[in-house]
Amino acid sequence: QKEVEQNSGPLSVPEGAIASLNCTYSDRGSQSFFWYRQYSGKSPELIMSIYSNGDKEDGRFTAQLNKASQYVSLLIRDSQPSDSATYLCAVLSGSARQLTFGSGTQLTVLP
Amino acid sequence: KAGVTQTPRYLIKTRGQQVTLSCSPISGHRSVSWYQQTPGQGLQFLFEYFSETQRNKGNFPGRFSGRQFSNSRSEMNVSTLELGDSALYLCASSPLPGTSGRDEQFFGPGTRLTVL
Numbered sequence: 001q002k003e004v005e006q007n008s009g010p011l012s013v014p015e016g017a018i019a020s021l022n023c024t025y026s027d028r029g030s031q032s033f034f035w036y037r038q039y040s041g042k043s044p045e046l047i048m049s050i051y052s053n054g055d056k057e058d059g060r061f062t063a064q065l066n067k068a069s070q071y072v073s074l075l076i077r078d079s080q081p082s083d084s085a086t087y088l089c090a091v092l093s094g095s096a097r098q099l100t101f102g103s104g105t106q107l108t109v110l111p
Numbered sequence: 112k113a114g115v116t117q118t119p120r121y122l123i124k125t126r127g128q129q130v131t132l133s134c135s136p137i138s139g140h141r142s143v144s145w146y147q148q149t150p151g152q153g154l155q156f157l158f159e160y161f162s163e164t165q166r167n168k169g170n171f172p173g174r175f176s177g178r179q180f181s182n183s184r185s186e187m188n189v190s191t192l193e194l195g196d197s198a199l200y201l202c203a204s205s206p207l208p209g210t211s212g213r214d215e216q217f218f219g220p221g222t223r224l225t226v227l
Contacts, residue, residue, distance in 0.1 A: 031214075032213070032214040034215070034216075036218075042220070043199075043201055043218045043219060043220050043221045044154070044201070044218050045218070046215060046216070046217060046218075049214070049215050051213075051214075088154065090154075092214050098144070098156045098159060098167050098169070099144070099146075099154075099156060099203075099216060100156070101153055101154040101155075102153075103153050104153065
């Protein structure tokens with residue numbers, strides 16, 4: 001069974017700090033990786049996608065992918081209270097467009 | 112560009128009833144996927160449709176079914192509702208494979224189903 005594991009948290013960081021979220025996946029054939037942010041009572045919002053090994057930066061967010069280690073991470077720089085949410089790691093496997101999600105990491109940014 | 116829309120947003124049903132949920136994808140998107148989200152199981156894949164064909168199905172009983180229309184709008188149906196079907200049902204749409212932003216799925220606001 002294909003699995004996606006996230007550091008369970010919850011994770012608390014002070015405002016302005018770097019938040020680091022981690023994810024590992026079991027399907028070595030996975031090609032597409034995503035981070036979603038979900039506020040309480042809302043639906044998931046796509047914030048980052050990454051397909052190749054290395055880093056991808058978008059504003060305060062940096063996604064990192066290491067396929068050899070089957071590891072994906074998300075760094076949030078200069079964390080803001082508005083970043084407080086649950087962050088979901090998702091992996092797309094094979095030819096099917098089926099996302100497998102981790103259980104999520106709840107992040108709280110303290111003012 | 113308008114996002115994914117889902118109707119209704121909230122539903123209350125009783126055990127044994129059936130329910131139909133609707134999803135309209137982002138304009139130009141032709142792939143629609145459905146997910147169930149519960150506190151205990153998290154987000155789980157139900158099925159995916161492309162060009163009116165179900166391409167993949169998750170590990171859910173046959174009570175869960177869906178379809179897609181020629182305009183890419185999709186519906187999912189749950190028959191003989193059980194208490195455990197209470198969940199947030201999410202629809203996600205994707206652009207055509209090979210286009211920019213490949214494989215990205217964008218979620219609608221969801222339908223909150225409560226089974227009493």
